Structure formats: C-alpha cells, structure tokens
Amino acid sequence: xxxxxxxxxxxxxxxxxxxxxxxxxxxxxxxxxxxxxxxxxxxxxxxxxxxxxxxxxxxxxxxxxxxxxxxxxxxxxxxxxxxxxxxxx
Amino acid sequence: xxxxxxxxxxxxxxxxxxxxxxxxxxxxxxxxxxxxxxxxxxxxxxxxxxxxxxxxxxxxxxxxxxxxxxxxxxxxxxxxxxxxxxxxx
Amino acid sequence: xxxxxxxxxxxxxxxxxxxxxxxxxxxxxxxxxxxxxxxxxxxxxxxxxxxxxxxxxxxxxxxxxxxxxxxxxxxxxxxxxxxxxxxxx
Amino acid sequence: xxxxxxxxxxxxxxxxxxxxxxxxxxxxxxxxxxxxxxxxxxxxxxxxxxxxxxxxxxxxxxxxxxxxxxxxxxxxxxxxxxxxxxxxx
Amino acid sequence: xxxxxxxxxxxxxxxxxxxxxxxxxxxxxxxxxxxxxxxxxxxxxxxxxxxxxxxxxxxxxxxxxxxxxxxxxxxxxxxxxxxxxxxxx
Numbered sequence: 001x002x003x004x005x006x007x008x009x010x011x012x013x014x015x016x017x018x019x020x021x022x023x024x025x026x027x028x029x030x031x032x033x034x035x036x037x038x039x040x041x042x043x044x045x046x047x048x049x050x051x052x053x054x055x056x057x058x059x060x061x062x063x064x065x066x067x068x069x070x071x072x073x074x075x076x077x078x079x080x081x082x083x084x085x086x087x088x089x
Numbered sequence: 090x091x092x093x094x095x096x097x098x099x100x101x102x103x104x105x106x107x108x109x110x111x112x113x114x115x116x117x118x119x120x121x122x123x124x125x126x127x128x129x130x131x132x133x134x135x136x137x138x139x140x141x142x143x144x145x146x147x148x149x150x151x152x153x154x155x156x157x158x159x160x161x162x163x164x165x166x167x168x169x170x171x172x173x174x175x176x177x178x
Numbered sequence: 179x180x181x182x183x184x185x186x187x188x189x190x191x192x193x194x195x196x197x198x199x200x201x202x203x204x205x206x207x208x209x210x211x212x213x214x215x216x217x218x219x220x221x222x223x224x225x226x227x228x229x230x231x232x233x234x235x236x237x238x239x240x241x242x243x244x245x246x247x248x249x250x251x252x253x254x255x256x257x258x259x260x261x262x263x264x265x266x267x
Numbered sequence: 268x269x270x271x272x273x274x275x276x277x278x279x280x281x282x283x284x285x286x287x288x289x290x291x292x293x294x295x296x297x298x299x300x301x302x303x304x305x306x307x308x309x310x311x312x313x314x315x316x317x318x319x320x321x322x323x324x325x326x327x328x329x330x331x332x333x334x335x336x337x338x339x340x341x342x343x344x345x346x347x348x349x350x351x352x353x354x355x356x
Numbered sequence: 357x358x359x360x361x362x363x364x365x366x367x368x369x370x371x372x373x374x375x376x377x378x379x380x381x382x383x384x385x386x387x388x389x390x391x392x393x394x395x396x397x398x399x400x401x402x403x404x405x406x407x408x409x410x411x412x413x414x415x416x417x418x419x420x421x422x423x424x425x426x427x428x429x430x431x432x433x434x435x436x437x438x439x440x441x442x443x444x445x
Contacts, residue, residue: 347371
C-alpha cells in the first residue's frame with residue numbers, strides 16, 4: 001500500500017455508473033515524512049476521508065475488494081485514515 | 090486512478106476481435122494542473138470521450154470490469170469525463 | 179495499453195509448456211512519435227505481428243485473457259497491429 | 268517480489284474492517300546490498316516481522332492470497348523474513 | 357514479461373508455507389543487451405534456472421498461474437531460460 005495526502009475532490013458527471021455515489025479524491029503520494037510525489041492520483045474513498053487527511057491507499061484488484069460490491073472499476077481505494085506512523089529510532 | 094488528456098485516436102484493423110467496436114484513445118497522463126507526462130498511453134473509452142477531453146482512467150483488472158463483458162483485453166479504460174478538480178486552498 | 183515496436187524474437191527451449199507455440203517478441207515501448215523507451219520488454223503475440231511492426235500491448239491479467247485459454251503465464255500480449263495514430267492538431 | 272526493510276509501524280483506527288488485526292508495517296524497498304529506495308511503502312505482515320527485519324514482500328493480487336481469507340484489501344504483504352541472500356561471486 | 361539475469365539465491369526459513377519448496381532467486385532485470393537494472397528483484401523459479409542464467413520473468417497474477425497450484429503468493433516467476441534473443445538488423 002502507499003501513504004498519501006488528500007489534496008482535492010474530483011467531479012465527473014459523465015462516468016461509469018458503477019462509480020456513482022463514491023467520493024473520488026485527488027491525492028498525492030507521501031514518499032517520506034514531509035516529501036510528496038507531485039504526480040496526482042485519484043482514489044475512491046472507503047474510509048470517510050476528507051481533504052487534508054493522511055490516508056492509506058490500496059491499489060490494483062486488491063483495492064476494489066475493499067467495497068462490498070466487487071465490480072467497482074476503481075484501481076485505487078482509500079482503505080484507512082492514518083493516526084500515526086512510528087519509526088523505530 | 091489517473092487523470093489524463095485525450096490527445097488522439099488509434100486505428101488497428103488487425104487486432105483481437107474482443108476489442109472490436111471500442112474506441113482506442115491515445116492519452117497523456119496529467120501529472121499536475123498543467124503538467125503532462127510525455128509517455129503516450131492508450132485507453133479504451135467507456136465514457137463517450139473525445140480528443141481534448143480531460144478524463145479519469147482506471148488501470149489493471151479493475152479497468153476491464155467497467156465493461157459489461159469482462160473478457161475485454163484492455164488494461165486502461167476511460168471511466169469518466171472530468172468536470173472539475175477542486176483543490177483545497 | 180502501451181504502444182511499442184517489435185525489435186526481435188526470443189527463443190527459450192526450457193520454458194513453461196503453457197507458453198509453447200506462442201511467439202515471444204522483444205519490444206520497446208514507444209513513448210512518443212519517434213521516441214522509444216530503451217528498456218526491453220517481451221510480449222506474447224496474439225495479432226500476427228512481425229519484427230518492425232508497431233503494435234498495441236496490453237499488460238497484466240487483462241493481457242492473458244486475450245488468448246482463448248486463460249491459463250497462459252504471460253503478462254504482456256500484443257493485441258493489435260497499429261495502422262495509424264492520429265493526433266488532433 | 269521485492270526485498271525490503273521494516274522501518275516502522277502504521278496505526279489507523281478508521282480503516283476497512285477487513286484489515287483489522289493485521290500489523291501494517293512501513294517499509295523501504297532494498298534496491299541493493301545497502302541501498303534503499305526512499306519511497307515509503309506499507310505492507311501487511313504475514314510472517315511475524317518486526318521493525319528492523321529484512322523481509323520479502325509480494326505485491327498485487329498474489330499478495331492477498333497469502334492470507335487464508337482472500338478478501339483482504341492489501342496489495343503488499345510480507346511473506347517471509349530473510350535469513351540470507353547469497354550472490355554468486 | 358521482462359528479461360533478467362539470476363544473480364543469487366534467497367533463503368527465508370520463516371515464510372508463508374505456500375512458498376515452501378520453491379527456489380527464490382534474486383535477479384536483475386536486463387534492460388538492454390549488456391545493461392542491467394540495479395534494483396534487485398526476487399522471482400520464484402519454475403524453469404529450473406540457476407545463478408548466471410538469463411531468464412524470462414512473468415509478473416503479477418499471470419505469474420502465479422505458471423504453477424499448478426494457483427494459490428502461491430508469488431508475483432514474479434521465472435517461466436523460461438533464454439537460449440537466444442535475435443534482433444533484426
């Protein structure tokens with residue numbers, strides 16, 4: 001999985017209806033403590049995330065099985081909101 | 090998922106017949122607001138996209154389940170046409 | 179999917195027998211009009227491609243379902259031979 | 268698969284319940300003997316790993332089948348703790 | 357698929373038992389004729405490969421179906437030992 005920060009929302013009226021009702025959140029992958037990848041990615045939210053949240057994203061087929069219905073055409077899903085990352089000293 | 094811009098069409102008469110009837114669109118991934126990846130990618134359209142449109146692309150096995158028939162050998166599918174991306178200030 | 183050019187053939191007598199009978203073609207991904215990625219990739223042919231052809235490659239699990247038998251251990255398959263790519267002016 | 272070093276733990280109270288009970292470990296991919304990729308990754312532990320351990324990580328759908336239940340939305344799983352890597356001289 | 361060279365063996369006593377009995381081989385991807393990627397990768401052998409061999413590696417879910425049992429948590433499998441790669445002049 002990857003660490004990421006939610007930086008925005010994406011709106012798309014004309015889309016696959018199987019995505020209807022899902023929040024599509026624009027994110028940037030967190031590479032290190034305060035270093036972010038500048039390539040935007042989009043993840044469907046399944047943890048109640050909001051803009052500014054630090055989140056855990058699962059990718060690929062493992063992502064879509066986070067949802068009850070597994071025919072959702074999403075390859076990135078927010079599966080958790082991060083409380084803390086602790087690094088061994 | 091990734092953000093992308095449709096930049097062209099691809100024509101291939103000799104191809105897997107399971108791709109017949111699909112529009113194969115040449116795209117460039119949108120990395121940031123006005124920054125695009127120059128590596129060309131090809132996505133099957135499932136949202137009625139046209140050249141110049143800003144689109145949402147799903148990749149991998151999650152992509153092909155966007156279609157009713159799931160035996161389509163496509164690993165990138167346009168699943169939405171983007172209205173707006175809003176970034177929190 | 180990705181665009182690529184077939185640059186060679188690969189021969190492997192000792193291989194998974196489920197690959198027997200398939201042409202394994204060495205390719206280079208086409209990044210832009212005349213710009214190629216120098217990292218070699220290998221794709222199983224399912225479109226009748228030959229060396230020098232410009233082809234469309236599907237990757238991942240979506241690739242292997244291009245074949246009638248879906249237990250083929252190939253993660254890149256040539257699914258089309260490109261006639262033309264037209265870019266909007 | 269990839270080689271990695273466990274560098275920390277991740278805590279997320281609000282997460283997909285199918286991840287409950289799993290240790291989510293922050294890792295850095297080991298590129299060479301003593302060279303690590305600085306991009307953080309997160310893997311679910313299925314080998315009893317601890318911080319500081321050198322581990323083997325499987326990615327994608329092959330990762331989640333390491334668990335008895337295959338509906339776990341994890342795309343990286345620690346499947347082994349490395350004793351030794353021996354390179355032919 | 358990718359071309360690679362086997363550069364070593366990996367030993368892991370504490371691992372997913374579904375990996376038991378498999379040779380886990382450390383490899384480097386071959387990018388061009390004599391150019392190798394320095395990022396180490398690990399592939400399960402299914403072609404009788406040895407250190408020094410030039411091999412063909414399949415990745416992702418297509419990799420694990422190379423084995424008779426398809427519940428093997430491996431995302432890279434050696435599916436062939438390369439005799440020859442011939443590039444059109």
